Amino acid sequence: MTLIFYLASIIAVIATAMVITRSNAVHALLYMIVSLLSLALIFFTLGAPFVAALEVIIYAGAIVVLFVFVIMMLNLGAETTARERQWLEPRAWRGPAILAAVLFVELLVLVLGEPAQLGSSAVVGVKRVGVALYGPYVLGVELAAMLLLAGLVGAFHLGRPLAPDDQREAS
Amino acid sequence: MAAVPMEHGLVLAVVLFGMGLTGVLVRRNIIFVLLSLEIMLNAAALAFVVAGAHWGQVDGQVMFFFILAMAAAEVAVGLALVVRIYYRFNTLDVDALSEMRG
Numbered sequence: 001m002t003l004i005f006y007l008a009s010i011i012a013v014i015a016t017a018m019v020i021t022r023s024n025a026v027h028a029l030l031y032m033i034v035s036l037l038s039l040a041l042i043f044f045t046l047g048a049p050f051v052a053a054l055e056v057i058i059y060a061g062a063i064v065v066l067f068v069f070v071i072m073m074l075n076l077g078a079e080t081t082a083r084e085r086q087w088l089e090p091r092a093w094r095g096p097a098i099l100a101a102v103l104f105v106e107l108l109v110l111v112l113g114e115p116a117q118l119g120s121s122a123v124v125g126v127k128r129v130g131v132a133l134y135g136p137y138v139l140g141v142e143l144a145a146m147l148l149l150a151g152l153v154g155a156f157h158l159g160r161p162l163a164p165d166d167q168r169e170a171s
Numbered sequence: 172m173a174a175v176p177m178e179h180g181l182v183l184a185v186v187l188f189g190m191g192l193t194g195v196l197v198r199r200n201i202i203f204v205l206l207s208l209e210i211m212l213n214a215a216a217l218a219f220v221v222a223g224a225h226w227g228q229v230d231g232q233v234m235f236f237f238i239l240a241m242a243a244a245e246v247a248v249g250l251a252l253v254v255r256i257y258y259r260f261n262t263l264d265v266d267a268l269s270e271m272r273g
Contacts, residue, residue: 005175009183016187016210020194025202032206039213046180046224051235058239063209063246070250071202074257124229132229133236140233144240151244158251
């Protein structure tokens, strides 16, 4: 368990360093996914399975997809096909693949290892978190819901088609 | 489980936060600035979870939930702004946006 924590920490630091030094946004996003997955593994070893699942589902699943979607929207052009072929070169995904393979081996060790490791008393389970969220923190959950609604309305408002006078101003 | 000292988890959070801060300060592409902001938020959330796990309390995970909701709302609005900026200025350079008008 301890070894897995330190190994995942090293992977997280390496992947994060690669994120902020890449010049290609898609390469950076690949490393960002690896960094988020290693952080999910760290949360799991810390005894927070609910947070680990949220990290994979919402960060690596939803937020990174938003980034990918915006990058795709901004790259409409004639050179897109050539750039796509360039992105699929093995050099582009070799680093993230190696880091992700190490994470996968750690996951296998965790899953196939002794169940006693997982059933430790230090695990703060999903049930306790849910009871706390809808007990003393229910006001915060409602505020988070309103914040997300405001984010939805704001993104919709900003993403709407340009009005005619706006277009004239832009051109 | 308890073999991992809390300090090491906090050191990891500090290192990740510092990397995110460096990215915000150094990068000029606005998409990378947003990515670095996500890294910083994630590092702060990691600090909460490490502290919550150390004392066996749920509050750390609850705070992670709130940070997650805030990050999701922030990235939705931020990326909508990025699309808007790109269509108006045809660049993603934050230095090109230094002159506010109208």
